[in-house]
Amino acid sequence: xDGLCKSYRRREARALDGFSIEVRPGEILGLIGPNGAGKTxxxxxxxxxxxxxxxxxxxxxxxxxxxxxxxxVGYLPERLTFDRWMTARAFLRLHHELAExxxxxxxxxxxxxxxxxQIDSSAWDTGLARFSRGMLQRLGLAQALIGRPRILLxxxxxxxxxxxxxxxxxxxxxxxxxxxxxxVLNSHQLDQIERVCDRxxxxxxxxxxxxxxxxxxxxxxxxxxxxxLADGAPEREQVAALGQTxxxxxxxxxxxxxxxxxxxxxxxxxxxxxxxxxxxxxxxxAPREGRLERFFT
Amino acid sequence: xxxxxxxxxxxxxxxxxxxxxxxxxxxxLPVLGSVLxxxxxxxxxxxxxLALILGAGIIGQSVSTGTLQLVLARPIRRSTFxxxxxxxxxxxxxxxxxACTVAAWLLGSASGMETQTPGxxxxxxxxxxxxxxxxxxxxxxxxxxxxxxxxxxxxxxxTILALLASEVGQVKDVATLRWAGRQTLxxxxxxxxxxxxxxxxxxxxxxxxxxxxxxxxxLAVAIVLLNRKELSYASSGA
Numbered sequence: 001x002d003g004l005c006k007s008y009r010r011r012e013a014r015a016l017d018g019f020s021i022e023v024r025p026g027e028i029l030g031l032i033g034p035n036g037a038g039k040t041x042x043x044x045x046x047x048x049x050x051x052x053x054x055x056x057x058x059x060x061x062x063x064x065x066x067x068x069x070x071x072x073v074g075y076l077p078e079r080l081t082f083d084r085w086m087t088a089r090a091f092l093r094l095h096h097e098l099a100e101x102x103x104x105x106x107x108x109x110x111x112x113x114x115x116x117x118q119i120d121s122s123a124w125d126t127g128l129a130r131f132s133r134g135m136l137q138r139l140g141l142a143q144a145l146i147g148r149p150r151i152l153l154x155x156x157x158x159x160x161x162x163x164x165x166x167x168x169x170x171x172x173x174x175x176x177x178x179x180x181x182x183x184v185l186n187s188h189q190l191d192q193i194e195r196v197c198d199r200x201x202x203x204x205x206x207x208x209x210x211x212x213x214x215x216x217x218x219x220x221x222x223x224x225x226x227x228x229l230a231d232g233a234p235e236r237e238q239v240a241a242l243g244q245t246x247x248x249x250x251x252x253x254x255x256x257x258x259x260x261x262x263x264x265x266x267x268x269x270x271x272x273x274x275x276x277x278x279x280x281x282x283x284x285x286a287p288r289e290g291r292l293e294r295f296f297t
Numbered sequence: 298x299x300x301x302x303x304x305x306x307x308x309x310x311x312x313x314x315x316x317x318x319x320x321x322x323x324x325x326l327p328v329l330g331s332v333l334x335x336x337x338x339x340x341x342x343x344x345x346x347l348a349l350i351l352g353a354g355i356i357g358q359s360v361s362t363g364t365l366q367l368v369l370a371r372p373i374r375r376s377t378f379x380x381x382x383x384x385x386x387x388x389x390x391x392x393x394x395x396a397c398t399v400a401a402w403l404l405g406s407a408s409g410m411e412t413q414t415p416g417x418x419x420x421x422x423x424x425x426x427x428x429x430x431x432x433x434x435x436x437x438x439x440x441x442x443x444x445x446x447x448x449x450x451x452x453x454x455x456t457i458l459a460l461l462a463s464e465v466g467q468v469k470d471v472a473t474l475r476w477a478g479r480q481t482l483x484x485x486x487x488x489x490x491x492x493x494x495x496x497x498x499x500x501x502x503x504x505x506x507x508x509x510x511x512x513x514x515x516l517a518v519a520i521v522l523l524n525r526k527e528l529s530y531a532s533s534g535a
Binding site: 044047049050051067068070071073074075077079081082083085086090094095097098099100143 | 299300301302305308309312313362363364366367368369370371372373374527528
């Protein structure tokens with residue numbers, strides 16, 4: 001995707017304004033950004049639903065609206081606009097057929113998809129009008145997975161999903177990643193993005209702000225909270241001094257916790273080592289904020 | 298044509314009790330009329346009415362509910378979508394009309410009324426096919442133009458205006474207005490009087506050509522409109 005521009009008739013600002021990005025095969029790319037930043041427009045262009053005003057999009061060297069690309073792509077929209085009069089099973093049967101999958105494996109594939117997203121078999125022949133938001137979201141993901149797509153475009157997949165569903169989705173994304181499926185994941189759930197994505201693109205005002213490579217270390221400064229076992233009782237001065245030797249500044253003192261400012265990953269590792277070597281029984285160290293939260297502050 | 302889309306369209310109709318009720322009334326009343334009128338078969342125009350009932354919102358509903366997005370994310374051409382919906386509406390309207398006509402004919406024959414010959418019935422069904430697929434094409438074009446059930450609203454308003462224009466043109470003796478009204482009505486309900494066509498020598502093909510032109514134009518317009526339609530809900534402000 002190169003130099004993409006897209007405007008809408010009723011809005012003055014461009015939804016995409018010279019947006020360029022390359023999605024690597026087999027990666028999970030997260031999209032984050034404020035509302036109206038252009039994330040859904042980006043997905044719309046990738047699906048060939050929106051015609052860009054300028055710029056170029058190619059998926060494997062092909063136009064996004066070519067049928068060959070459609071055979072590779074699975075899509076879950078943010079707004080679950082399913083035919084509510086259908087049953088879950090009939091809905092997946094339809095998409096199995098639309099995805100040009102063989103008829104002889106239809107029933108088996110549909111059942112496997114429903115089981116994969118853990119929809120109870122008692123609900124398979126229930127009308128979708130009676131499905132909760134979370135169940136619809138699970139069904140939406142099952143629909144996107146029909147036809148074994150190599151590229152998945154997911155718009156807020158975990159919206160309205162319960163904690164068990166979130167864990168399931170995360171596990172599914174990891175399995176798909178291991179199978180080499182390329183996933184573009186648009187989500188406001190930074191925690192989920194941080195846990196499953198290889199890279200994260202921060203989009204603002206239709207432009208690509210920054211790309212964070214989550215598989216690499218963080219070079220940015222941040223605040224980490226250290227907790228030690230309560231049976232030891234270190235003094236504030238001792239802990240501050242140990243932190244200083246690692247290049248970390250003590251910010252807050254609430255035993256058995258202390259918050260430090262660290263400039264980078266190396267300093268965070270040195271802080272743990274210094275505290276442990278100083279005789280403090282460190283139980284855990286965690287960032288106070290997620291790695292992606294700084295984009296929004 | 299896409300078989301799964303064709304079947305899904307039929308299932309969509311079956312899931313709507315209101316549409317089924319209106320459809321049943323529109324299909325069965327002519328049969329009742331036929332029995333009461335001593336075996337006279339229903340008019341072929343009834344197939345147009347069935348097509349209008351079946352075709353209301355045939356594309357516009359899929360656009361406004363957003364279900365079209367999921368379908369077109371699959372390897373389906375937009376033109377295939379349009380043509381499949383047109384075929385579904387036309388063939389369902391013809392099938393219902395055909396079943397009712399044959400039922401009325403059999404009822405008439407069984408009760409000893411003066412009935413039409415099998416040839417008359419076949420000609421009526423051929424004419425009904427032109428009515429059904431013609432009206433379906435018009436509605437598909439209107440449905441690609443507006444969301445929801447706006448297509449049938451435009452059709453009704455267009456028909457009323459055309460009738461008014463025709464009447465006013467008649468009363469005030471304004472030939473242009475009369476002509477415009479008649480042409481609009483013919484466009485909104487494309488049909489061919491096959492008895493007249495087949496009875497004349499040489500066979501006049503202008504009526505059939507006009508029907509084919511209207512249907513082709515409507516389907517081409519529907520395909521162009523749908524091809525140009527932007528489907529992401531981001532365009533609505535998300």
